[in-house]
Amino acid sequence: MYFTSDNAVGAAPEILDAIIAANAGALPSYGAEPMMAAVEATIAGIFETDCRVFLVSTGTAANALALASLSPPWGAVFCHRFAHIEVDECGAPEFFGGGLKLALLDGAEGKIDPSGLRDALRATGAGGVHQVQPAVLSLTNVTEAGALYSADELSVLAAMARDAGCAVHLDGTRFANALVAADASPADMSWRAGVDVLCLGATKNGALAAEAVIFFNPQRQADRIAEFEYRRKRGGHLISKSRMLSSQMAAYLKDDLWLSLARRANSAATRLADGLRAIDGVAIENSVDANMLFVHLPVAVHRALLAEGARYYLEPPSQTDDGDGHRVRVRLVASFSTTESEIDAFLAIASGA
């Protein structure tokens, strides 16, 4: 009953097998192995467009390197105040970006409110050289609050950003979960909606450690792409035995594995939500678009779950287990490996408490 995060389990078997299969023999290093070119071609096919792809081993590296390529040091990166780049990367974007600034926006369930973005784009940098300048809009789909942007919603925000001269970055740590939730195509949920660079996560959805940074429209982004390679190397993120990354990504995308894994995670979350809704005193805060739930649990339920070995994170303001004295606020994340029996056991404890 491990619901802390979708990174608490290891790799999906197909991906582990791919690492094993790729291990034999001598190969060019540093991304020059043939499998890397194949991954790039696969991604171009899936996204129905030309692109350049780089692999790294963490989402923080993917996001920070991408943003550094999209923004000058005096740029403002607009993002939701819940965004991973703001909350969970210990300032990696500022570090890789030479001291750039994150400009925080509001909106329900981690989705940026368009009118807030409009105001921010207008106000930022209006003082000329005295101020940082609008540079990037960074979106996250699925959001950190578990909600889904539709392709149309992404398009509206991206269009505003582009009108203001900004590039558009999409933190797609849970991009596969978003795709299956939206039942939309990868292209519609990324470049057709105005995204310049997608950080396509795999680690949280079945890989061991692999993320793809995808530059769409590579001709137009040639300078950024050239920069990216140097930034990745000097960031220590150019893996020598790079087959370790390309083999994972190849398996992840093969035969729609990524979508199957995400579908499992999302379904598990739905099952969990359905069960929790039936329990007296439990309230689910979000709409459970994908694989995350934000839930208010009666303290007694929470204690029973902990006692039986369930694991999940308390969310602010519940820094301690007594929250407001009656209920605690918790985050539950389902993954590709969450089983029905695990969920049912969890629900049994919760309803029994």
Add this chain to the structure above:
Amino acid sequence: MYFTSDNAVGAAPEILDAIIAANAGALPSYGAEPMMAAVEATIAGIFETDCRVFLVSTGTAANALALASLSPPWGAVFCHRFAHIEVDECGAPEFFGGGLKLALLDGAEGKIDPSGLRDALRATGAGGVHQVQPAVLSLTNVTEAGALYSADELSVLAAMARDAGCAVHLDGTRFANALVAADASPADMSWRAGVDVLCLGATKNGALAAEAVIFFNPQRQADRIAEFEYRRKRGGHLISKSRMLSSQMAAYLKDDLWLSLARRANSAATRLADGLRAIDGVAIENSVDANMLFVHLPVAVHRALLAEGARYYLEPPSQTDDGDGHRVRVRLVASFSTTESEIDAFLAIASGA
């Protein structure tokens, strides 16, 4: 009728004379001139405590260098969202600080609301290594919105910060204006209230280009002080003919010149405010604690003033001269050199329009 800023005029005559007087002869460079030691001793006397003092030529340099000495690159610097370090320094703190993060707080008239600070201190960095850590509280007195913190108000905020392990920085661009407004001692308005480092402005109050960075309690801050010297040099802010700076600062502080100049500026603002309050349709937004007014002017008044040569800045949301169609929001700043006749001329135009 130049009310754009207190940096629109040159130096006060006493300060210009000091630059001239210091020009003759050969002297050690880079701060080793005898006058620099004298300035440090003078400041120690005025502030009634031991301290280390460094001079630089801009307020942005003073603030950014100070913050870099107080915060690690993974630190959060808490400041009001109107703070100069956030709004007007093009990311200098992030640049000098190796990618640190400004954490923005709210509060009326540019003064940080204590309960907001309390919440922010508690929430920031709670996620451990994934998050930037509380490092500095940066206050501004007089605030960018023209308001005054009392010594007690400063103490309350500083105490919260220190309890959370933060250093306290005071942007004192208009520190002299604050002192005369509060009728308080330099010590009470700085280190006795909990300030570790004061950036004491002179440029906006009669100097040509001179700011002092004052480290109180130098024994305790020995490491920061040692760092500061290297940071200043590699920031290009160690002036070779450093008499240029020390002569200004010496004159600025001599015979309470700094207080006299600030008193003139504050009085001019009061006179201006009194006059404007009497004009129909004009509304003053702030309490005019010091030398700045935020004023809503009827468009007709605004146009008449512009036509007669008055100069000042429009403030958001008045990016154009028609604001909401009826009134524009403007900032008026009085300086040591603002004359009564200048004010009266301004008022005459305004009341005639």
Add this chain to the structure above:
Amino acid sequence: MYFTSDNAVGAAPEILDAIIAANAGALPSYGAEPMMAAVEATIAGIFETDCRVFLVSTGTAANALALASLSPPWGAVFCHRFAHIEVDECGAPEFFGGGLKLALLDGAEGKIDPSGLRDALRATGAGGVHQVQPAVLSLTNVTEAGALYSADELSVLAAMARDAGCAVHLDGTRFANALVAADASPADMSWRAGVDVLCLGATKNGALAAEAVIFFNPQRQADRIAEFEYRRKRGGHLISKSRMLSSQMAAYLKDDLWLSLARRANSAATRLADGLRAIDGVAIENSVDANMLFVHLPVAVHRALLAEGARYYLEPPSQTDDGDGHRVRVRLVASFSTTESEIDAFLAIASGA
């Protein structure tokens, strides 16, 4: 016949098996898995001293993060001009170190000449705040030119550095190869010789992607260690499914696997060297202390080897395959997986040409 680098092959079977074995089940992430604590304890045992250990996935990350923890931005890091940190990391030390400076030293076979170090330590920073200050001595063992420092040689250099107030960093990408070549203990070749931080490589000696940063004397280095964790996170080098790293390192060190693998690589290099010495017109430039050879090959031999599928790098000044018209200068690197038959095939071609 792949002699390009010891990173051209995949993982040793024991290490791959460990990754597979560690894949099952839910675990704490980000280095909190129990296996990470075990790795730290194992390393403490092997090195006969208390230490703190952090794992990352590349040698460039290990070195650059370590140096950033040991040097301020205004520090000089003394290293050989052939050092990996100077030649092969695209400025990673300067990037992570906030703009620190590498100060280059000379010496035969990549080993720093002590008298050169003495002079450099004396001269550097003598101009006070105008100059970067001595901060770190960075050594590499086995050197990039394939030579071995003895424990005594390390001690002499490290003592000079410490007398000048510098920390000592050891790039141990090929530390295991050095150990077996020197037949010395890990402790003697590191902290007993004066090393503060060892970057212990595994990737080039049988791991897939794993390097350990080892801080000796952790009480004395508590501040650096605390910093390191933030630097690693904001560098994007804190792997979520960290079992990926700890499982590799555990297997690497278990039952002296690391030494066995290095012994194989060194032996292979010896066999290769012995065979090449017998071939007319071939000259080996270095003393082949470990697993690297720098060899001058007649052009005809070089062409025959290429034609038969041998792979290795040309070294400056041989940017093209005709070098000085008669011989080319090449680097040959043996790895744990180099076989006797591979070597013998290579030698047969070379002697037949």
Add this chain to the structure above:
Amino acid sequence: MYFTSDNAVGAAPEILDAIIAANAGALPSYGAEPMMAAVEATIAGIFETDCRVFLVSTGTAANALALASLSPPWGAVFCHRFAHIEVDECGAPEFFGGGLKLALLDGAEGKIDPSGLRDALRATGAGGVHQVQPAVLSLTNVTEAGALYSADELSVLAAMARDAGCAVHLDGTRFANALVAADASPADMSWRAGVDVLCLGATKNGALAAEAVIFFNPQRQADRIAEFEYRRKRGGHLISKSRMLSSQMAAYLKDDLWLSLARRANSAATRLADGLRAIDGVAIENSVDANMLFVHLPVAVHRALLAEGARYYLEPPSQTDDGDGHRVRVRLVASFSTTESEIDAFLAIASGA
């Protein structure tokens, strides 16, 4: 008898007068004062070409900001190992340049040896993404060792650099001294020789604190120029009362004052050299092209001079006043304000000792 540096005295009277004259009245700030546009036009006239000009208050700021605009963080800046940017700026280029690397070259009297540059340009970055890439050639004229590059010598080096895709920066701290020594035109000694950005010093030649960063061919360098403005601001180098800088530079260039001042300094150095050559046991090391001498003084002479109040710097290896036991190596710098009687007094002591 102050021969420590050409920054030991204050401003030339004409420049001090200009500061005074510019002090009156309200003006736009931050470089928007009319005098700044006039300075730019004057410089365009003197250099016979279109250009963009920015003023800052220190040479370190000018150099570091210029280099940051010319090089990416993964760039190599080629310079002589005696260059101010390497020896005397405490890593400012690395700081402003986001961790760029200075690649050091040799050559007599601080002048880069062309064959050394050719080799370095060929070798640097040949390893692709693993290495920093050739970005800038930084020249200094007059060199830090007091020697003059002719226009032809500059052209040869600049052409090599441009062929390798590098920009060319000229540290012109003593550019006026070079001009009068070479009897060449400003254009021939800068852009016609291939210089992209000239840092034109004034501080060491009669200003109080003013340096111009001149971008030639502004159309081609439009991106760099746009960047420069943000870099200057966030570096804290955009002076609010910018008349302080523009008035100095205007006076400096008016009626060839800069050339007159430099001529005085160079003549004083010649007189000093002529006198010293006649003294037994004194040896002048350099050719005294401009205003600097590197001299070996018998210890007795040195002690007599010190005792009589002469001031100058000991140069390595003479860290103490007994050098090799017989002679000390010293640097003597003449300035615009050095008088004949000062020189004659110095010579009288030296010859009497």
